[in-house]
Amino acid sequence: MSSEPMLSIDDVSVAFTDGGGLFDIFSDSETVRAVNDVSLTLGEQETLTLIGESGCGKSTLGKTAIGAQQPTSGTVRYRGQDIWKARNDAGSASIPFDEIRSALQIIHQDPGSALNPNQRLRTSLMIPLKQWYPDLSREERVERIHTLFEQVGMSPPDDYLNRYPHQLSGGETQRAVLVRALLLNPDVILADEAISALDVSLRVEMMDLMLELQELFQTSYLFISHDLSNARYIAEKSGGRIAVMYLGEIVEIGSVDEIMENPQHPYTKALQWATANLYDDGGDATFPLRKIDVPDPTDLPSGCHFHPRCPEAREVCQRQHPERIYIDDEETNYARCFRADEQHEYWNSPEITSGSSVDSS
C-alpha cells in the first residue's frame, strides 16, 4: 500500500476562456477562473465534502480531482502518480491511465448521464463490466451485478434489472447509479450533488447507504453539496472533513467540529446563517453579508475576493490576497482569512465603515 494520499491536488487552477475567437470579432474573450490555486488531499476511506454556492467551482474542482477535467496549472496525483502524465506519457507512468480511470468514478446529480434511457438496467451495467473486466464470464458479471443490487437494497435483483430507468423511482434510480459507480470497485467516488434531487426524507437514507458501502468497499468519497446540513450530516457520520469554496478558492477546510463549532472564515459563518436548523443567533438575526450579489467571476475583486461581501473586511483586505493560514500542525486544514492570523496587520488596519465602498476599482 502506498504511503501517498489517495488523491493529492497541488496548486491547481482551472480557467475557461469564452469568445474572442477568430470569427468572433464583436466580443472580447473573457476568462473565467473556475478554480484558483487549490491544494488538498483525500486519504484512504476518507470523506471530504465540498460546499459552496452554485457556480463557485465545486463541480469543476471535483471533475479535476478525478481526471475528468485537465487543470490549467498545478498537479493532480492518484497514489503519487500524476494523472495527466499517465495519460499523455504512458511509458513513464507507474500506474496506467486506464487503471486510474476505473479507480476514480463519479455519480452525477442527473442519473440520465450514467444510465442509458433506452436500455434495460441489465444492459447498461453489463457494458462497463465487459469493457473493464473482459476475463469475467457472463455468469460472473451477472453475479456481481446481483450482489451489488442486494447490497443497495434492490431485491430481488431480476425485478429491477429488467426495467428501464424511467420505470424506477428517484431513490431507486440513485441506488442504480451507485451500483454503476461501484461496479469497478473504485478507490474514490465523486458524488456531485448526488442526493440533491431526492426528497428530503430520502437524502438521509441515501447518505447512510453510501456510508455503509464505504465500509464494505473501502472507498473514499468526494461529496459535493450546496447544502451545509447535508455536508454536516455526512461529515459527522464519517468523521470526514468539510471544504468551503468561494469563487473558485477553498476559503476554509477543516474537521466537522472546526467548521461547525469554530469557523474561521466569515463566509463559512454566512453559510451557517443561511442554513436552516444550524444557526442559533440568540435573537440577533443580522444578515451576515455586506452584499447579496456574487462578484463577476470574469472580473474578480482585488485583494481578498470575498471583501465586497465580507462584514469583517478592513482596508488591507482590499489590497492583499490572503494566503492559506494553516490551523493544524499537519498543515492539511486552513483558512484564507487574515483573521486566522493573530499577528497579521489586518488587526491594525482601518475598519471599512458602513456605506464606504469596498468594491474593487
Ligand code: SF4
Ligand atoms: S481576509 Fe478580510 S475580507 Fe477576506 S474574509 Fe477575511 S476579513 Fe473578510
